Amino acid sequence: MSDSITLAHGSGGKLTRRLINDIFYKYFGNDLLLEGGDSAVFNIDNGKMAFTTDSYVISPIFFKGGNIGKLAVCGTVNDLTVSGACPKYLSCGFIIEEGLRLQELEMIAEAMAETAKEAGIVIVTGDTKVVQKGCADRIFINTAGIGMVQDYVNLSVKNIRAGDKVILSGTMGDHGTAILLERENLKVQSNILSDCAPLNSMIEPVLKKYTHAVRVMRDPTRGGVATALNELIAGTGLSITLKENFLPVREEVRGVCEMLGMNPMYMANEGKVLIIADSAQADNIVETMKENPYGKDAVIIGTVSDTFSDKVLLSTAAGGSRIIDMLTGDQLPRIC
Amino acid sequence: MSDSITLAHGSGGKLTRRLINDIFYKYFGNDLLLEGGDSAVFNIDNGKMAFTTDSYVISPIFFKGGNIGKLAVCGTVNDLTVSGACPKYLSCGFIIEEGLRLQELEMIAEAMAETAKEAGIVIVTGDTKVVQKGCADRIFINTAGIGMVQDYVNLSVKNIRAGDKVILSGTMGDHGTAILLERENLKVQSNILSDCAPLNSMIEPVLKKYTHAVRVMRDPTRGGVATALNELIAGTGLSITLKENFLPVREEVRGVCEMLGMNPMYMANEGKVLIIADSAQADNIVETMKENPYGKDAVIIGTVSDTFSDKVLLSTAAGGSRIIDMLTGDQLPRIC
Numbered sequence: 001m002s003d004s005i006t007l008a009h010g011s012g013g014k015l016t017r018r019l020i021n022d023i024f025y026k027y028f029g030n031d032l033l034l035e036g037g038d039s040a041v042f043n044i045d046n047g048k049m050a051f052t053t054d055s056y057v058i059s060p061i062f063f064k065g066g067n068i069g070k071l072a073v074c075g076t077v078n079d080l081t082v083s084g085a086c087p088k089y090l091s092c093g094f095i096i097e098e099g100l101r102l103q104e105l106e107m108i109a110e111a112m113a114e115t116a117k118e119a120g121i122v123i124v125t126g127d128t129k130v131v132q133k134g135c136a137d138r139i140f141i142n143t144a145g146i147g148m149v150q151d152y153v154n155l156s157v158k159n160i161r162a163g164d165k166v167i168l169s170g171t172m173g174d175h176g177t178a179i180l181l182e183r184e185n186l187k188v189q190s191n192i193l194s195d196c197a198p199l200n201s202m203i204e205p206v207l208k209k210y211t212h213a214v215r216v217m218r219d220p221t222r223g224g225v226a227t228a229l230n231e232l233i234a235g236t237g238l239s240i241t242l243k244e245n246f247l248p249v250r251e252e253v254r255g256v257c258e259m260l261g262m263n264p265m266y267m268a269n270e271g272k273v274l275i276i277a278d279s280a281q282a283d284n285i286v287e288t289m290k291e292n293p294y295g296k297d298a299v300i301i302g303t304v305s306d307t308f309s310d311k312v313l314l315s316t317a318a319g320g321s322r323i324i325d326m327l328t329g330d331q332l333p334r335i336c
Numbered sequence: 337m338s339d340s341i342t343l344a345h346g347s348g349g350k351l352t353r354r355l356i357n358d359i360f361y362k363y364f365g366n367d368l369l370l371e372g373g374d375s376a377v378f379n380i381d382n383g384k385m386a387f388t389t390d391s392y393v394i395s396p397i398f399f400k401g402g403n404i405g406k407l408a409v410c411g412t413v414n415d416l417t418v419s420g421a422c423p424k425y426l427s428c429g430f431i432i433e434e435g436l437r438l439q440e441l442e443m444i445a446e447a448m449a450e451t452a453k454e455a456g457i458v459i460v461t462g463d464t465k466v467v468q469k470g471c472a473d474r475i476f477i478n479t480a481g482i483g484m485v486q487d488y489v490n491l492s493v494k495n496i497r498a499g500d501k502v503i504l505s506g507t508m509g510d511h512g513t514a515i516l517l518e519r520e521n522l523k524v525q526s527n528i529l530s531d532c533a534p535l536n537s538m539i540e541p542v543l544k545k546y547t548h549a550v551r552v553m554r555d556p557t558r559g560g561v562a563t564a565l566n567e568l569i570a571g572t573g574l575s576i577t578l579k580e581n582f583l584p585v586r587e588e589v590r591g592v593c594e595m596l597g598m599n600p601m602y603m604a605n606e607g608k609v610l611i612i613a614d615s616a617q618a619d620n621i622v623e624t625m626k627e628n629p630y631g632k633d634a635v636i637i638g639t640v641s642d643t644f645s646d647k648v649l650l651s652t653a654a655g656g657s658r659i660i661d662m663l664t665g666d667q668l669p670r671i672c
Binding site: 007008010011012013014015016017037038039040041042043044045046047048049050051052053054055056057059079080082083084085089091092093094095124125126127129130131132134135136137140142144145146147149218219221222223227231326327328329333334 | 343344346347348349350351352353373374375376377378379380381382383384385386387388389390391392393395415416418419420421425427428429430431460461462463465466467468470471472473476478480481482483485554555557558559563567662663664665669670672
């Protein structure tokens with residue numbers, strides 16, 4: 001077997017079969033996947049199901065704190081989780097540029113397998129395509145995920161009320177800043193890691209304990225906390241006021257962002273969640289989140305009010321207040 | 337709004353939102369999709385579920401008989417269908433190269449919507465990423481699909497028995513040949529269309545009427561009929577003998593393939609199914625298939641026997657017999 005991916009690996013013929021056996025079955029192997037049918041077929045109980053998909057086109061594909069494979073599992077696990085679902089089954093579609101080294105693909109598959117194991121999700125079906133040199137950028141991965149939503153869960157922006165609190169599970173902008181540093185070759189000595197992580201182990205206990213207090217959740221990925229909160233509040237007729245002093249940002253991240261004229265509120269996160277919750281339980285929810293390593297820096301960052309309609313406001317340290325809009329244009333392409 | 341896709345359309349910010357509203361919601365709009373959450377959430381009854389995914393990287397993206405959007409829906413619908421499932425929910429992940437015209441994206445979305453409607457599948461969740469010029473080839477689409485398998489369905493290669501018949505739903509190689517002609521710019525006057533079609537309306541009646549007679553099904557896409565049959569028979573200890581005279585190939589397809597040194601048995605199909613069935617019901621199954629336009633040329637092409645182990649043989653018109661192996665190397669890259 002050559003040490004690089006060739007077009008024949010995507011032909012559907014013998015080399016595709018060998019790639020599947022030698023890499024994907026090796027790392028992802030489970031009874032459903034190994035059936036090798038056109039679809040994975042499994043039994044399901046009646047109830048509410050969540051279904052989501054994301055494609056990952058991040059550049060570079062290896063970065064401090066993870067790689068595109070880890071990201072592709074975390075992202076879909078987190079999308080299911082913030083919908084109130086327990087992640088169950090995952091599909092993976094690989095689009096590979098001719099010439100990717102098999103060793104790199106193997107590292108990516110290994111990270112996917114590890115992360116899936118941590119999240120308790122099973123990779124049950126997949127697909128591999130190969131395109132000519134210059135027709136993709138090394139590797140793109142799509143994952144689609146299925147999860148089951150417990151009957152007691154009812155998350156919706158319609159549940160948001162004036163007085164609710166906005167909780168963030170940790171520091172802003174770690175992923176975006178880590179990728180920026182990798183990419184720009186800035187010669188900045190830095191220990192900033194992507195926060196890329198599967199959040200279901202942190203969020204499930206919160207949902208179980210504080211079922212009716214959690215209004216809605218979102219993972220602030222592309223466009224960061226600012227964009228995610230704007231999306232959540234749009235159409236509710238309510239506004240969110242964030243306290244600048246309360247916004248958690250690592251010193252190193254703040255430094256890099258200042259240097260480059262970036263705002264951490266718009267920087268992508270891949271291991272954080274925003275929770276809008278009943279104020280009566282907000283402190284308890286924060287405490288529960290802190291019990292999990294991924295939530296150790298959880299904090300209340302703002303309050304919902306009915307002062308303005310569909311706006312996110314920042315109450316600054318200096319005592320002023322300004323509107324925080326959605327991201328316009330593209331701060332940093334291919335961040336996930 | 338500019339008339340081309342820009343990186344900002346993939347930022348997760350305002351332009352992404354506008355693209356979703358103006359194109360995807362416009363064509364795919366349904367209650368589940370319009371909820372706009374991180375996942376689609378729906379009720380499901382207990383039973384057997386099928387889950388599958390495929391990425392589509394075909395070049396060119398528009399071709400006689402379809403486009404990449406139609407293909408992306410048909411392919412996943414067919415993968416569910418040959419697993420014995422009724423297609424229910426579909427996800428779509430778009431990876432778009434900067435510069436694709438919005439009008440082209442709209443044509444693709446329109447074809448997806450039409451095909452999904454025909455197949456009775458609902459597009460409930462999606463994702464859009466944009467990469468820089470030169471980092472993808474116009475557009476790649478991933479679809480993942482969910483379907484429900486009726487209790488009475490039990491498809492498995494383990495059910496194949498010596499004496500079973502091999503049925504093909506129509507002519508071989510139409511898709512592959514149509515794409516080849518588009519691509520090579522051969523100046524051949526041709527009316528060859530891709531056979532790209534959703535097959536559930538043809539297959540569901542067969543499964544319902546001849547439940548226990550159908551052993552297993554497969555759609556012969558990449559690698560064609562030859563590769564699909566090799567995959568099915570591998571590990572069974574049985575062999576398949578195909579009758580060369582019975583293999584249905586359009587005259588035009590045969591002509592083009594001969595001219596280019598291609599074998600239609602290895603050419604991709606996107607609207608055909610192979611069914612291995614109990615010989616006692618094979619003729620009835622063919623008749624049922626013929627009632628549907630997509631099965632009008634259905635025919636028995638061969639027989640399973642225990643003469644050889646894990647082999648596909650071709651019994652030629654001249655009275656000889658030769659082994660038909662899986663595709664080795666890549667006959668035609670990016671056929672789907």
